[in-house]
Amino acid sequence: MMGAWSYQHRKAIAHAVGRLLRQPLGTLLSALVVGIALALPAGGFVLVDNVASLARGVTGSPEISLYLSLDATDADVAEIESRLRKQDALSAVQFVPRDVALKQLADNGLADVLDGLERNPLPHAFIVTPRQEDPALFEQLHQTFAAWPKIDHVQLDAAWVQRMHSLLALVELGVSLLAALLGAALVIITFNTIRLQILTQRAEIDVTRLLGATDAFIRRPFYWLGCLQGLLGGLVAWAIVTGSISLLRGSVESLAQAYGAVFALNGPNPTQVAGLLVVAVTLGWLGTALSVRRHLRESE
Amino acid sequence: MIVFEQVSKRYPGGHEALSEVSFELRHGELVVLSGHSGAGKSTLLKMIPVLERPTSGRVLINNQDISHLPRAGIPYLRRSLGLMLQDNRLLYDRNVFDNIVLPLVIGGMAPKDAARRVHAALERVGLGGRDQEMPIGLSGGEQQRVAIARAIVKRPSILIADEPTAHLDAAYAHEIAELFQSFKSVGVTVIVCTHDPALFAETRPRRLVLRHGKLIEGAE
Numbered sequence: 001m002m003g004a005w006s007y008q009h010r011k012a013i014a015h016a017v018g019r020l021l022r023q024p025l026g027t028l029l030s031a032l033v034v035g036i037a038l039a040l041p042a043g044g045f046v047l048v049d050n051v052a053s054l055a056r057g058v059t060g061s062p063e064i065s066l067y068l069s070l071d072a073t074d075a076d077v078a079e080i081e082s083r084l085r086k087q088d089a090l091s092a093v094q095f096v097p098r099d100v101a102l103k104q105l106a107d108n109g110l111a112d113v114l115d116g117l118e119r120n121p122l123p124h125a126f127i128v129t130p131r132q133e134d135p136a137l138f139e140q141l142h143q144t145f146a147a148w149p150k151i152d153h154v155q156l157d158a159a160w161v162q163r164m165h166s167l168l169a170l171v172e173l174g175v176s177l178l179a180a181l182l183g184a185a186l187v188i189i190t191f192n193t194i195r196l197q198i199l200t201q202r203a204e205i206d207v208t209r210l211l212g213a214t215d216a217f218i219r220r221p222f223y224w225l226g227c228l229q230g231l232l233g234g235l236v237a238w239a240i241v242t243g244s245i246s247l248l249r250g251s252v253e254s255l256a257q258a259y260g261a262v263f264a265l266n267g268p269n270p271t272q273v274a275g276l277l278v279v280a281v282t283l284g285w286l287g288t289a290l291s292v293r294r295h296l297r298e299s300e
Numbered sequence: 301m302i303v304f305e306q307v308s309k310r311y312p313g314g315h316e317a318l319s320e321v322s323f324e325l326r327h328g329e330l331v332v333l334s335g336h337s338g339a340g341k342s343t344l345l346k347m348i349p350v351l352e353r354p355t356s357g358r359v360l361i362n363n364q365d366i367s368h369l370p371r372a373g374i375p376y377l378r379r380s381l382g383l384m385l386q387d388n389r390l391l392y393d394r395n396v397f398d399n400i401v402l403p404l405v406i407g408g409m410a411p412k413d414a415a416r417r418v419h420a421a422l423e424r425v426g427l428g429g430r431d432q433e434m435p436i437g438l439s440g441g442e443q444q445r446v447a448i449a450r451a452i453v454k455r456p457s458i459l460i461a462d463e464p465t466a467h468l469d470a471a472y473a474h475e476i477a478e479l480f481q482s483f484k485s486v487g488v489t490v491i492v493c494t495h496d497p498a499l500f501a502e503t504r505p506r507r508l509v510l511r512h513g514k515l516i517e518g519a520e
Contacts, residue, residue, distance in 0.1 A: 005408065007405070007410070007411050008405060008408065011405060203389075203391070204391055206389070207389050207391060207402070208402065208406060209375075210349070210351075210378065210383055210385065210389065211378065211379075211383070211402055211403045211406055211450075212375045212376065212377075212378035212379030212403065212406050212407065213375060213406045214372075214375045217375075217406055
């Protein structure tokens with residue numbers, strides 16, 4: 001029984017492949033339309049991924065500075081350091097004594113100004129590095145530290161990281177919307193292709209129905225056809241995205257070097273390629289399912 | 301085996317194709333159904349594979365009432381029948397083998413067994429060795445034989461043929477008629493609808509005659 005089932009699928013696949021090969025121009029055009037529709041969001045996601053990794057590289061590890069009150073004693077410093085070291089969310093804690101801060105300021109060319117001061121106006125400070133670049137975590141740590149005694153001011157040294165994350169999230173949302181719209185277009189394209197196939201195979205459908213074919217048997221070749229068309233479109237999209245990135249890579253690297261940065265534009269990784277193909281096949285299947293459900297009933 | 305009980309069929313618009321038709325066919329009978337054009341022959345035949353449903357009355361096959369058979373059950377009923385409807389309904393983009401094997405593929409038969417059955421059916425209709433030819437290259441009579449081979453390849457216990465000798469010259473028509481008569485000898489119930497019952501007269505088949513939707517001969 002299993003052999004017969006797989007034989008029926010092999011037959012259905014051969015039938016679908018035969019249909020695609022018998023109409024090479026139509027197959028090519030469909031694959032190009034589906035491929036271009038998929039390449040736009042797929043390329044968008046790959047670019048967002050590249051920009052995110054660039055942002056990580058440029059900012060290094062964002063830090064938080066904690067400035068203590070001027071009246072903070074050594075005991076207060078020890079207490080705060082102890083609290084900081086118990087924080088699992090932090091990967092590094094560095095204490096900057098007020099004398100060291102003053103010296104750093106003097107070394108930076110402000111020695112004349114500082115010489116005129118009666119006493120050191122700078123407080124003790126801690127510079128801490130969170131383990132994750134999560135804006136929510138930064139905000140949470142900011143509020144926690146600000147509530148501690150003898151903490152005068154908490155400064156997020158990489159506030160723009162948060163803005164960058166927000167911007168990337170916005171771009172990602174835009175690309176997702178584009179993907180949804182073009183995905184719907186792909187479903188409609190497949191729906192129409194299968195509708196035309198059903199119309200041209202009307203006689204065959206009638207005969208198989210007469211000979212005792214179930215709906216599942218009749219639908220099977222169409223499902224394979226829709227999925228194969230989706231797969232071909234996915235492969236075209238992969239080729240477009242990879243080709244475009246290859247073309248852009250040199251120019252982008254030159255631009256990055258001009259700004260003193262090292263940046264390589266990466267193409268889709270194997271997981272992203274697999275995801276693209278799965279989405280393409282799934283959308284092809286969905287378009288087919290909608291089409292056969294509607295048109296096979298009509299043809300009875 | 302096949303029972304029609306007071307079967308009537310009225311189409312939308314009011315035309316009554318069948319009117320209270322009743323008869324019973326036994327296992328292994330050869331039945332020739334005849335009547336003028338529009339008498340209701342095709343409508344009657346189409347009720348057996350549920351291509352049409354009665355407006356009233358019942359159709360039973362092996363004691364099962366198929367008049368109200370659910371849609372999902374229809375394919376399985378059709379698989380048990382050998383059907384040859386008007387025009388041979390061959391698929392002209394497939395070769396003879398692929399046309400004949402279709403009912404077996406639909407039924408889920410293993411490919412090797414199916415191939416054996418196809419070759420046996422082709423031998424039976426006198427087309428042995430021509431399985432790779434395309435139907436378009438065959439004569440009208442040969443195409444009819446391919447359609448018969450497709451109908452008998454499942455070895456059905458009921459064979460239904462609607463005008464199997466239509467559009468054939470006398471020699472071909474006689475050959476086809478002989479073929480159908482031979483199925484009776486192996487226990488197949490054969491129902492043939494024809495304008496020319498004399499073709500089948502040799503084996504003294506049971507005759508059903510319809511006129512304006514009413515069965516006027518052969519009820520008993």
